Amino acid sequence: MDSALCIDHVRLTPVLVTDPPLLNTQGVHQPFTPRLVVEVITAGGVTGLGETYGDTPYLDLARPLAEAMPGRSVTDVNSLFALAAEVRAPAGPGHVDGRVDAGGLRGVRTADKLRLSVVSAVETACLDALGKTLGLPVHALLGGRVRAEVEYSAYLFYKWAAHPGGVPDAWGEALDPAGVVEQARRFDRAYGFPSFKLKGGVFAPEQETAAIRALAREFPGRPLRLDPNGAWSVETALAVARELGDVLEYLEDPVTGTAAMAETAARTDVPLATNMCVTTFEEVPEAFARGAVRIVLCDHHYWGGLHRTRELAALCRTYGVGLSMHSNTHLGISLAAMTQVAATLPRLDHACDTHYPWLTEDVVTTRPHFRAGRLAVSDAPGLGVVLDHDRLADLHRRWLDDDGTLRDRDDAAAMRAAAPEWRPTRW
Incomplete structure (x- = not known):
């Protein structure tokens, strides 16, 4: 394995991003929505970027996966699914034996579905890092x-x-x-x-x-x-x-x-x-x-x-x-x-x-x-975007300062805060 492509560490940064009051059948968007920024840093000093949902169940799955990544190559994205299946989120509220049990607009939001969303961000970050290392856009790698x-x-x-x-x-x-x-x-x-x-x-x-x-x-x-x-x-x-x-x-x-x-x-x-x-x-x-x-x-x-x-x-x-x-x-x-x-x-x-x-x-x-x-379509190496570290820190600070109310998106709760009797309507 080319040592420059070896993963040194993975950095996870949850953020809260301003969101307008957009309405849907589940309620209304909260003032802020959680996202997770993933940085895969190689031994060669290259950082690849990925992004996914930032709610607590995703973070709980992302952390053990990130800990298992060092020493692997950014080229080895096919093994991410097996690796992610080996790691388990800690037991706690919303979890049963390390498996998430929640609902959502994509059907029953199982741990397997959440895990795919976490893998997607890590895979994207690996491809971004690989593209930057080789001087190729991600589309060329695909x-x-x-x-x-x-x-x-x-x-x-x-x-x-x-x-x-x-x-x-x-x-x-x-x-x-x-x-x-x-x-x-x-x-x-x-x-x-x-x-x-x-x-x-x-x-x-x-x-x-x-x-x-x-x-x-x-x-x-x-x-x-x-x-x-x-x-x-x-x-x-x-x-x-x-x-x-x-x-x-x-x-x-x-x-x-x-x-x-x-x-x-x-x-x-x-x-x-x-x-x-x-x-x-x-x-x-x-x-x-x-x-x-x-x-x-x-x-x-x-x-x-x-x-x-x-x-x-x-x-x-x-x-x-x-x-x-x-x-x-x-x-x-x-x-x-x-x-x-x-x-x-x-x-x-x-x-x-x-x-x-x-x-x-x-x-x-x-x-x-x-x-x-x-x-x-960008032809720059990797995804073609550059991370603004100061802005990332600002949005992460907002996440740190939150009391936990907004770290998990809940459109129904946001709607009921404005209209306590509201319930989803089926027509």
């Missing part, structure tokens, strides 16, 4: 790019003007079709996104249908998507599909679970997409065999990294299933990783999601800039 730019979609949200007791943000309120359209206008002016996705499941389906219709009038011919995160019944989903079938690019996770998605898909011609019922390879056979989805939204955090994202893309090509890319609140490190792997996918059928324009803070020195809704 076989080379097939496109020079990656197209992204505007991510629209119903939102409050401010968090309760907070200062209004620059985006203002969006609680009706007019507010959604004005938000889309701002995205169009600032970034030139060619398509729009609305996070639904917040209001009655009729109101969200009206918002999509308003967008179609304002931006005729632009691809439009609606994602209620499984908040609807099959009959409601079918009614919305009938109403919006002439303007929707796709309907994302209108119902919960493969069975309900398959039933809905069999009764409508509107394409159904998912990042909820297909989030692991084990979930692929049933969903594809039953025709439950026509588009999978890949996510390297979910699937275990950049190499596994390419494996998923190959499966989708084989079975004639379309491909796009999911996003959660993320920093510039993850956006760079998303762009590098997206550049290598021979078929990327739809513009990728990104929350990034909503963020006002980052840990990279230069914020990526969207032009006509696209990001240029």
Whole structure:
């Protein structure tokens, strides 16, 4: 093994990042969201960067994995899954024999799924370090790019003007079709996104249908998507599909679970997409065999990294299933990783999601800039981003100063703090 590629140590830095009051079926984003920045430092003095979710269950899995990494090569990413399976989080609240037992929008949030998200950040950091050492971009390590730019979609949200007791943000309120359209206008002016996705499941389906219709009038011919995160019944989903079938690019996770998605898909011609019922390879056979989805939204955090994202893309090509890319609140490190792997996918059928324009803070020195809704694919060594150590320290200090209330994202708790009687609605 080349000693320069040997891992000397791994540094984990949890941070809290400012997040706007964006609404979804689970509640509202908290004022800050937790993320985890991973630095893999080689014996040759090169630092590779990765990023993933920063909630406590992820940290509890990341720490023992980080401790097991020194002495290994940054080229040895295929063994990360076996290594991660050997380490166990400490027993404690939310854990059973070292296994996490929690729920979420990607189905039952098992320790195996959380472990994949942790591995994804370590793999990305290893590839970044390898690329910097060899003088190659990450996309070259994945076989080379097939496109020079990656197209992204505007991510629209119903939102409050401010968090309760907070200062209004620059985006203002969006609680009706007019507010959604004005938000889309701002995205169009600032970034030139060619398509729009609305996070639904917040209001009655009729109101969200009206918002999509308003967008179609304002931006005729632009691809439009609606994602209620499984908040609807099959009959409601079918009614919305009938109403919006002439303007929707796709309907994302209108119902919960493969069975309900398959039933809905069999009764409508509107394409159904998912990042909820297909989030692991084990979930692929049933969903594809039953025709439950026509588009999978890949996510390297979910699937275990950049190499596994390419494996998923190959499966989708084989079975004639379309491909796009999911996003959660993320920093510039993850956006760079998303762009590098997206550049290598021979078929990327739809513009990728990104929350990034909503963020006002980052840990990279230069914020990526969207032009006509696209990001240029960096040919710089590694991911092409540089860590801002001072900003990282500031955001980590915020995490240290928190009393534990915000270290685990909980949209429902944030909503109930403002409206104690609130409960998720199923339409």
